[in-house]
Amino acid sequence: xxxxxxxxGRTYPPTAPYEVSAAKIVEFAAALSxxxxxxxxDAPTAxxxxxxxxxxxxxxxxxxxxxxxLSLQRVVHADQSFVWHRPLRTGDVVTGVLSIDKVRCRGAxxxxxxxxxxxxxxxxxxxxxxxxxxxxxxx
Amino acid sequence: xxxxxxxxxxxxxxxxxxxxxxxxxRYAGASTDFNPIHWSDRAAAALGLDGVIAHGxxxxxxxxxxxxxxxxxxxxxxxxxxxxxxxxxxxxxDLGVEVHCVGTVSAADEDTVTVTIVVRCRDExxxxxxxxxxxxxxxP
Numbered sequence: 534x535x536x537x538x539x540x541x542g543r544t545y546p547p548t549a550p551y552e553v554s555a556a557k558i559v560e561f562a563a564a565l566s567x568x569x570x571x572x573x574x575d576a577p578t579a580x581x582x583x584x585x586x587x588x589x590x591x592x593x594x595x596x597x598x599x600x601x602x603l604s605l606q607r608v609v610h611a612d613q614s615f616v617w618h619r620p621l622r623t624g625d626v627v628t629g630v631l632s633i634d635k636v637r638c639r640g641a642x643x644x645x646x647x648x649x650x651x652x653x654x655x656x657x658x659x660x661x662x663x664x665x666x667x668x669x670x671x672x
Numbered sequence: 673x674x675x676x677x678x679x680x681x682x683x684x685x686x687x688x689x690x691x692x693x694x695x696x697x698r699y700a701g702a703s704t705d706f707n708p709i710h711w712s713d714r715a716a717a718a719l720g721l722d723g724v725i726a727h728g729x730x731x732x733x734x735x736x737x738x739x740x741x742x743x744x745x746x747x748x749x750x751x752x753x754x755x756x757x758x759x760x761x762x763x764x765x766d767l768g769v770e771v772h773c774v775g776t777v778s779a780a781d782e783d784t785v786t787v788t789i790v791v792r793c794r795d796e797x798x799x800x801x802x803x804x805x806x807x808x809x810x811x812p
Contacts, residue, residue, distance in 0.1 A: 557702075564702035565733045566689060571746050581740070581749045582733040589704040606708045606715050610728040614753035620746065669719055 535670065536601040536643055538636045545594035547628035550654060551587050553579055555623045561586065579621040584651060584660045591629035591649040603645075603668055611644070611665040618658040627651050627659055634663070643668040678785055682777045684742040689734050691726050691760060692768030699730040713764070721759055728756040731771060731799060735789045738775035739804045742787075748806040750784065755800040760793050769793060775804075783808055 558579050562572035571578045596605050621627070628651070635646035644667055651659040678684070696710050705727055708715035716724050732754050740746040762769055771793045779786035784805050791799040 561702045564695070564699040565730070565737065566695075567734075567737050567740070569737075569740055569744075569746060571744075578747055580733065581736060581746055581752060582729060585703050585705070585729050585733075605706075607719060608707060609709070609719065609721075609725075609759070610756050612753070612755040613728065613732060614751070616751050617749060 536603060536636055536645065536668070537638065540601060540633050541636055542633065543598075544630060544632040545591070545598075547630050547652075548587065548590045548594075550626045550628055551590065553583075553621055553623055553625045553627070557586070558583065558623060576623045578623075581615065581617060581620070583621055584615060584617075584649075584662050587627055587629040587651055588649045588662045588664070591631040592647070594631055595633075595647065603643075604671075607669050607671065608666045609669075611667050613665075614663045616661045618660060621651075621659055625659070626654050628654070635665075641670045641672060643670065678777050678780060680777050680780055684775045684777060684787060685738045686772070686774040687734070687738050687741070688770055688772045690768045690770050691730070691734075691762050692766065693724065693762055693764055695768065696724065696726055696730065696762055699727055703727065703729060705729065721761070723761045723763065725759040726762050726771075728754075728799075731756075731760055731791060732802070734771065735773040735791050735799065735802060736804060738773050738789055739787050739806060742775065743806050749804055750807050751805040752803070754791075754802040756798075757800040758793075758796055758798045760798050771798070778803065 558577045629649045631649045637644040646665045648663045773791050775787045775789045778788040787804045789802040
């Protein structure tokens, strides 16, 4: 049975702890062609949208949930909103917890809203990433 | 002009970047978003797209440089949101496609400055309602 609004509120276990490294920050900033000096040096700050790296890991739970029957390759991102409680920095160890916020089904299209909450292992809030995506179910 | 004395309507900066297939592959690896619609024409066509499209997060992350180049310290960014209104189709050639971003101050109060960014590709707006809120408290 595919995803329905009955799945709103479903929350997945935290992702495996992710340690932010200087090397990954450099890689991510280079992918954005962003030469801001904050992203260089021994202990760089992560670019704000680096949160998407942990977000992607949290999304895995959604596509692994066979009850929802969602396929990543049939997904297009529709909107995105971030709130940062503090910047993500080298050495931070964080997890992401994904919750399903909304589901609307229109024919073959399923419009799904999710939020990933990033926290340190001590529970300190780092960022919240809310996304809406459109999943087009194969006929 | 400093961020502190900025007025609503002030244009803070602009940026033009070329998005190529190579850049999409690089962003896929860096972000770990391996959705094949960002590298396979076949997967893109299966969703009715005109070809491989850029990750929305690549376009959105790129556009934020208008703000972080202006404030200097990326830690000042507190909120950032956008709607992906039109897909950015990236051709399989060496030139790619240009994305143009212009940032303007749309609100300011004692604590924060809000910047609205207009993001265009092929003369069309591709991201909608692109707003970033920066904290004045973090600024030098």
